Amino acid sequence: MxxxxxxxxxxxxxxxxxxxxxxxxxxxxxxxxxxxxxxxxxxxxxxxxxxxxxxxxxxxxxxxxxxxxxxxxxxxxxxxxxxxxxxxxxxxxxxxxxxxxxxxxxxxxxxxxxxxxxxxxxxxxxxxxxxxxxxxxxxxxxxxxxxxxxxxxxxxARFIDGHIAGDFVRGADRTVARVGRMARTTGSTVRQESHWSVADAAGVRHFDQVQIFTLxxxxxxxxxxxxxxxxxxxxxxxxxxxxxxxxxxxxx
The missing domain is CATH 3.40.50.150 (Vaccinia Virus protein VP39)
Known part of the structure; x- marks a missing residue:
């Protein structure tokens, strides 16, 4: 590998x-x-x-x-x-x-x-x-x-290359939205990119997350x-x- x-x-x-x-x-x-x-x-x-x-x-x-x-x-x-x-x-x-x-x-x-x-x-x-x-x-x-x-x-064999995901969750005092995509980069390596939006009493903020996995x-x-x-x-x-x-x- x-x-x-x-x-x-x-x-x-x-x-x-x-x-x-x-x-x-x-x-x-x-x-x-x-x-x-x-x-x-x-x-x-x-x-x-x-x-x-x-x-x-x-x-x-x-x-x-x-x-x-x-x-x-x-x-x-x-x-x-x-x-x-x-x-x-x-x-x-x-x-x-x-x-x-x-x-x-x-x-x-x-x-x-x-x-x-x-x-x-x-x-x-x-x-x-x-x-x-x-x-x-x-x-x-x-x-x-x-x-x-x-x-x-x-x-x-079970991985779906290019999979698109999304979540929208409301809590008692916070709402969170996340969208993401997982795709193979080389060989058995997968890069997952996510964008987050969070709204709460402090305001609305956005941030990104990158994770690297191996199949x-x-x-x-x-x-x-x-x-x-x-x-x-x-x-x-x-x-x-x-x-x-x-x-x-x-x-x-």
């Missing part, structure tokens, strides 16, 4: 304060059910490790999944690269450790019965080496028998899990996110 400017892609994919401020409103407006997704993940974990008591949510965003995980596990923690996302998560789940960390190289200094990374965050990895680094870091935080659950981004094949995800010492299966289910399914691994 071709490589690209990894540092440039990393900077592009760190959520700005402007996006973080309206992130929850947009995705809740789109019908994203964080509580249900967390319950699905918990069920998958306990089916493989019945006594699971601790969970780490990697790239936890604003902490919406952690709100439910906190009710289902004795101990939960999160890892998040974006400072504004971390701040939002800490405000929602007081007392829960939200670590500053990059999915490819974080280290919390302990292990957990389960580790998860949802919402296709691994799609931000720029090549298979980075994908393997991310999966390896997550698996390194598991004991033998621990469970790793990763939601992939789109597979090449990994299912076999590349599977290989990353196996290299990290995990048996793995893919569950093709619409219960999570946009129906991209889940990779579920158990460390041996």
């Amino acid at each position: 071709a490589t690209r400017d990894a540092e440039g892609a990393r900077k592009a994919n760190v959520y700005s304060a402007e996006v973080s401020e309206v992130y929850d409103l947009v995705y809740k407006g789109r019908g994203k059910n964080y509580a249900h997704e967390s319950a699905v993940v918990t069920e998958l974990v306990r089916a493989r490790r019945p006594g699971a008591a601790s969970l780490l949510d990697v790239a936890c965003g604003t902490g919406e999944h952690l709100r439910t995980f906190k009710l289902m596990f004795d101990e939960v923690e999160g890892v998040e690269l974006s400072p504004t996302m971390r701040a939002a998560a800490r405000g929602k789940v007081p007392g829960v450790a939200i670590h500053d960390g990059d999915i490819r190289r974080f280290d919390t200094g302990r292990t957990y019965d389960a580790v998860c990374s949802l919402f296709g965050t691994v799609g931000y990895m720029t090549n298979t080496a980075e994908l393997e680094a991310a999966v390896g870091r997550m698996a390194a935080h598991l004991p033998t028998g621990g469970v790793l659950i990763v939601e992939p981004w789109y597979f090449p 990994f094949e299912p076999a590349e995800y599977t290989a990353a899990f196996r290299r990290a010492g995990c048996d793995v299966e893919y569950i093709d289910s619409g219960d999570i996110g946009d129906g991209r399914g889940l990779f579920v691994g158990v460390r041996h």
Whole structure:
């Protein structure tokens, strides 16, 4: 798989304060059910490790999944690269450790019965080496028998090149509109451009967002899990996110 400017892609994919401020409103407006997704993940974990008591949510965003995980596990923690996302998560789940960390190289200094990374965050990895680094870091935080659950981004066969998207959401004191387009640039690389308009008591403002993703094949995800010492299966289910399914691994 071709490589690209990894540092440039990393900077592009760190959520700005402007996006973080309206992130929850947009995705809740789109019908994203964080509580249900967390319950699905918990069920998958306990089916493989019945006594699971601790969970780490990697790239936890604003902490919406952690709100439910906190009710289902004795101990939960999160890892998040974006400072504004971390701040939002800490405000929602007081007392829960939200670590500053990059999915490819974080280290919390302990292990957990389960580790998860949802919402296709691994799609931000720029090549298979980075994908393997991310999966390896997550698996390194598991004991033998621990469970790793990763939601992939789109597979090449399922990606719609040139897809146009739009959202319009009204909150109690804010209205947000977002339009965007996703298109392949070279090989397996996808550039997503979005334009946001936000109206609230402070006025009307506009800003742009660019994200860079990689279309990994299912076999590349599977290989990353196996290299990290995990048996793995893919569950093709619409219960999570946009129906991209889940990779579920158990460390041996």
